[in-house]
Structures are given as C-alpha cells and as structure tokens.
Amino acid sequence: MENTALLSPADVTVIRRYVHTKYAPLPGGRRAEIVADAIRRTLEKRLPDLPPEIKGPMTDELIRRCLVAEQRDVRPDDVFDICAEMDIENDKMELISNSLLRWLDDRAPGGRWSPEQIASRIARRKAAGLESAIGVIEPNRSSSSMRLRSWAWAAVTALATAVAAVSILLWPNAEPVPKTVSPEPQAIVSSQPASDIGMPKELQFAAIDSKAVKEYLRGRDALIAEEPYFGAIVESARAHNVHPLLLFAIVGQEQGFVPKTNKKAKEIANNPFNVFHSWEEYNTDIGDSSNIAAKLIARLGRERPEGQEPFSWFNETYAEDPAWSDGVRNLFVKLNSLPQR
Secondary structure, eight states: OOOOOSBOHHHHHHHHHHHHHHTTTSOHHHHHHHHHHHHHHHHHHTSOOOOHHHHHHHHHHHIIIIIIISOSOBOHHHHHHHHHHSBOOHHHHHHHHHHHHHHHHHHSTTOOOOHHHHHHHHHHHHHTTOOOOOBOOOTTOTTGGGGOOTTHHHHHTHHHHHHHHHHHHHOTTOOOOOTTSOOGGGGGOOSSOOOOOSSOGGGSOOOOOHHHHHHHHHHTTBGGGSTTHHHHHHHHHHHTTOOHHHHHHHHHHHHTTOBTTSTTHHHHTTSTTOGGGOTTTOOOOHHHHHHHHHHHHHHHHHTOOTTOOHHHHHHHHHOSOTTHHHHHHHHHHHHHTOOOO
16 A cells, blocks of 8 residues: 555644744744644545544544654554544445545555455454544434543544644744643653754655646646656655755746746746756756756755754755745645645
8 A cells, every 4th residue: 555644743844834934923822723723634635535523533633643642654554543443333334445445546546455455454453452442423323422432532622632732842932822722742742852953854855746746737837747847856856865845846936837838938947946047047958957956955955054944044045035935935835735646
C-alpha cells in the first residue's frame, strides 16, 4: 500500500509559521486555535470519503494519537488501525471497505486491494489485540452512546485538546488557551527546544503527490505542469535535498507558474526561476536553471543563522523585492495543503 504520510509534524510546522506571520497581531491562544483548525481541515481532506459520524472522530483521534501523543507522521496504516478500533456495524463494513478501496486506488492506481481484502485486514488488526474504540454514533439508536469505549469520550473533545496540544507543543510563546481546554498534553513537552538553524526539515526533499500538484498547475494553465519541466524541477530538488514544492512556489512567485497564454511561455519555461537576473538574460533549459536554483536554495538553507525565518533568509539573496518571501511562503503552504489525488 502507498504509505506516504497524510500529514507530518513538518507540515504542521509550515502551517504554524504561516499562521504566525499572517495573524501576528492576534493573541497567541487565538493563533493556536487557527493552527489546530487548519491542521484538522487539512488532514480531513486527505482521509477516505466516510460518513461524518466516522470521519470526524477518526480525524480527531489521528491528530491526538499521531501528532500530539507520538509526535510522528499520520500514515494510511493509522487509518486502518482506527477503523479496526471502531465498533462498526456489519452492514456498514461494506460501505467502509468500498470507501477505503477508492481511497487506496486514488493514492496508488493499479493496486491489489479488493473490498474483501480490506475488510479482512481490518478484522485481523481488530483481532491483533487493538484495544479501545471509537463508537459509531447512530442518531436513531438510543443505546448507541453506550457503545463508546474507554477513550471514545476523549475523541468527542479531541479538537479542543488538539488546540491545547498545538499551543503547548508547537507554539511555545503562545498566551495560555482558555481554561476549558485540557492542559494535560503539557506532560509530553520536551525540556530541550529543537535547534532552529540550517535548512528546516520541512523544506528538505520529500515525496510529493505529483497528480495533485499537476492538477493544480493545470488549473493555472501552467506550462511547467508538462514535461520536461515538471520532472526536471523535481529531480533538481532531489539532487540538492530541497523540497520540490519550494521550487514550484518560487516559480509561482517569479513567473506565475508560466501560463501557456504568454506568447513567450516556452522561452520563460527554460528559466522560470530567473536565475542570473532573468529568463531573458540567461535563457538556458529547465534542467540547468532548476539545478542552479535548487543548489542556491540548498546553500542558503545550510547557511541560515539560528532563529532566522527561512523564507525571509532566502529573500535576502534571491530577490530584491522584500515581499518575495511572503509570496513564496504562501504558495508553499498552498501547495502543501492540496487535497491528495
């Protein structure tokens, strides 16, 4: 099964930094709430198409378990674990299995899964000793609430807990959140703050959902959605350990993703990064220009001083426009939040 992360702590850091910049005047507690809501919506979009009474608690539990308690990536295997822990009626299992099958096919076309195999996998995980469960609340069954297992009550308020956890774990300077939010996640805060120097992990190379990115670019009539442009940018990112979406964001800021309607689109696409001043002064090919841009960003990343905001740091060397960093940052966040295809 394609097991690319659905959401990672690095993604959360990108969201946090974006909110910190965009909503700087707001109190820290309010910004933490905005971060938690953005995390929840981003993850929910990447989950299977399930009934709300299943998808909502599943989203909250994945946040609580993976991002807050264990501080790790949310992966497709975690979705199977949650399904196994749910007390799902037999007549709903076919619906769940079919939804999971469509989701897996979208993530990895041509996969080997069938509804029966998925149902069997869930059953095996259930039998493997997974304890605790989320109850599937059925409005027309008065006894349904009794089917919630021990931690299911926490799932009902998991979003509020996530607000507190995000504030504590990822927003060290935030103002205290309201007293109605549980403070318990403080117990898992590390006493040693992470070093903020060099290229941030979230800007280093990572696999991307090419289908989703290409769909977004084609919606912008972007020439770089086609080959050889798209592939060359990704390969240059890989060669220099730079996140591909950072390079695409730079192209978006520099040349609006090179719309095909521009009469000189093919010339611009040779150097959409405007390396060596501009595509007009240095008209090479996409392999060369993307390699130069990726190499420069990688070097700047390695040289980033402690505490320096990375996009602003890149801006000092890459562009004269002081607003360049805001544009690249916003595009990077946008590309990271695309629904998976």
